[in-house]
Amino acid sequence: MNAPSNPIFSRRPTDRPVAPDVRAGLLQDPGFGKIFTDHMVTIRWTQDRGWHDAEVRARAPIALDPAAAVLHYGQEIFEGLKAYNFGNGSIALFRPEQNARRFQASAARMSMPELPETVFLQAVDELVTIDAAWIPEGDGSLYLRPFMFATEAFLGVRPSYEYLFVLIASSVGSYFKGGEKPVTVWVTDRYTRASEGGTGAVKCGGNYAASLAAQAEAIENGCDQVVFLDAAEHRWVEELGGMNVFLVMDDGSLVTPPLSGTILPGITRDAIITLAHKEGQTVREERYSMDQWRSDARSGRLKEAFACGTAAVVASIGKIKSTAGDILIADGSTGPITAAIKAKLVGIQRGEIADEFGWVRRIG
Numbered sequence: 001m002n003a004p005s006n007p008i009f010s011r012r013p014t015d016r017p018v019a020p021d022v023r024a025g026l027l028q029d030p031g032f033g034k035i036f037t038d039h040m041v042t043i044r045w046t047q048d049r050g051w052h053d054a055e056v057r058a059r060a061p062i063a064l065d066p067a068a069a070v071l072h073y074g075q076e077i078f079e080g081l082k083a084y085n086f087g088n089g090s091i092a093l094f095r096p097e098q099n100a101r102r103f104q105a106s107a108a109r110m111s112m113p114e115l116p117e118t119v120f121l122q123a124v125d126e127l128v129t130i131d132a133a134w135i136p137e138g139d140g141s142l143y144l145r146p147f148m149f150a151t152e153a154f155l156g157v158r159p160s161y162e163y164l165f166v167l168i169a170s171s172v173g174s175y176f177k178g179g180e181k182p183v184t185v186w187v188t189d190r191y192t193r194a195s196e197g198g199t200g201a202v203k204c205g206g207n208y209a210a211s212l213a214a215q216a217e218a219i220e221n222g223c224d225q226v227v228f229l230d231a232a233e234h235r236w237v238e239e240l241g242g243m244n245v246f247l248v249m250d251d252g253s254l255v256t257p258p259l260s261g262t263i264l265p266g267i268t269r270d271a272i273i274t275l276a277h278k279e280g281q282t283v284r285e286e287r288y289s290m291d292q293w294r295s296d297a298r299s300g301r302l303k304e305a306f307a308c309g310t311a312a313v314v315a316s317i318g319k320i321k322s323t324a325g326d327i328l329i330a331d332g333s334t335g336p337i338t339a340a341i342k343a344k345l346v347g348i349q350r351g352e353i354a355d356e357f358g359w360v361r362r363i364g
Contacts, residue, residue, distance in 0.1 A: 005050030007043060007119065009126055014038045014058035020133075027136045030171040032311070033143070037131035041123045041167040045113045051165075054119070056126045059168060069150035069160040076205045077106040078147035080310045081267075083128045083169075083363070085135045086351040091363045094349045096124055098267045103146060106202045111159040112148060120146065121361075123167050128363055134171045143172045143311070175312040182318025182334055183307070185240065186218035187227045187290060189323055193238060193262075195231035200238075200262035211241045223321055225307065229290060230262065236287045238262060240307045243315070244269040247293070248304035248337045253282035268308040268345070274357060275344055293320070297327045304335030306342075313349075314342035 017038045018026075026035050040059040045051050070076050079099045084092050100120035107114045124144060128135075135142045146167045150160030174180060191214040194200025199207055211226065218226040218241075225243070230236040238257055239245055244266040247255040254276055259265050276283045296302035297320070305317040316334035320327040347353030348360065 005052060006116065007051045007054035009041075009054045009056060009122065011056045011126070011130070012058070013056075013130065016058070023133065027134070027140070027171055030136055030140060030173050032172045032175050033170050035134075035171045037127075037134040037142070037169040037171065039127060039130050040169075041127050041165075043115070043119070043123065043165040045163040045165070047161040051113075051115065051119060054123070056130055062164070062166070064151065065153035067153040067155060069152050069154060072155065073150070073157060073160075074204075074206050075110055075112055075150035075160055075163075076147065077103065077110055077112065077149075078145060078203055078205065079103050079106075080203075081124070081144050081146075082172075082310060082349075083124075083135060083142040083144060084350050085137065085141075086362070088351075089364075091128055091132060091135065092349070092351060093124065093128070093361045093363065095267055095271070095359045096121055096361055098270070099146070102203065102265065102267070103148075106204060107148065109199060109202045110204060112150070113163060115148070115165055123165070125363055127167050127169055131169055132364075134169065136171050136173065140171065140173050143170045144168075145170065172311075175315075182316040182329075182332060183224040184222065184319040184321060185225045185227050185307075185317055186214075186221050186223035187229070187320060187322035187324075188214045188217055189229075189234065190214070190217065191226075191228070192231040192234070193228040193241075196260070196262055198262070201259070201264060203264060208242070215241050221321055227290075227320070235289050235291070237290055237293060239264065243307035243309035243312065245317075246272065246306050246308065247288060247296070247302055248306075248335060249296070250301050250303050251282075252337065253284060254337075255284050255286060255288055257288060258285040266309060268310060268313065271345060271357075271359065272308055272314075272341055275341060290322075294324070294327055297329055300330075303330055304338045305329050306338045313346060314338060 043054040081099045100117040104114040148165045152160040152162040214226045225240045228238045318332040
């Protein structure tokens with residue numbers, strides 16, 4: 001499955017780039033995930049040749065056979081990371097090697113070939129370099145979406161013998177509509193995201209497709225995101241639709257659900273734990289029930305709550321809604337510890353605070 005190969009990248013810039021004035025207009029208010037750059041990267045894998053045909057080329061539709069395995073058996077994985085403009089004219093990525101390694105772990109679980117870390121990083125460098133003009137100024141960034149899927153045309157339940165890796169980029173602003181403000185979350189008692197032994201720790205499309213009904217339920221109830229509980233007891237808090245969860249207690253300690261195989265090992269989550277330890281804060285990775293969340297919120301033991309992930313970075317949770325009733329977290333505003341964690345993390349990502357952990361990777 002992992003034939004050794006180190007493909008040589010070819011570069012074919014588009015002959016129809018978006019005009020600079022049109023691009024500038026788009027970048028004024030890009031939203032999230034709607035504005036795409038001029039180029040993409042594609043790399044093919046076949047059982048006999050390994051990784052080959054690495055290209056930087058014009059972004060365009062992908063031709064796919066109707067019998068392609070991804071359409072029938074769902075072999076697909078993806079990642080998400082961002083590129084930021086630094087004040088000195090350089091561009092930086094935040095811990096991209098961790099995305100490369102998680103991409104490999106996802107591939108292994110889904111019986112797909114593992115893209116070498118060096119090739120993943122070169123693909124990112126190539127696309128960011130050629131589409132650098134698409135990085136918004138100010139608080140915006142360039143969201144990078146690497147993904148891979150099975151392309152072999154056949155019907156039969158087995159791993160595909162052919163795959164396509166693709167990297168696209170999107171100019172983005174704030175993840176949540178309405179900008180930076182505490183979010184309201186819905187606790188679903190109808191749906192679960194993942195079960196033990198499944199693909200909960202994998203970044204694959206199927207996990208997100210399974211969460212859409214719960215997310216729609218959350219929106220119907222006036223919420224921004226959905227909180228999933230465990231599949232076995234429907235009791236323990238696991239994660240939001242696409243983010244990890246942290247609770248801030250009255251002694252300043254942080255609590256976050258442990259990585260038990262049903263929760264995505266977030267790169268932002270890991271960075272927050274590292275930052276908290278550096279600041280002398282206690283972080284407990286332990287199971288936390290929904291009943292405990294309600295009790296701690298009512299008693300005042302729980303002072304703050306927030307979610308984290310690449311897209312939103314850190315988002316304060318102000319209110320919980322469920323069929324059992326609503327709960328306000330403290331006064332519903334962003335707490336000081338949440339704000340400090342986000343400020344430190346964003347400051348490192350954007351080069352405004354010294355990176356003592358070696359997390360920032362510069363391009364150019």
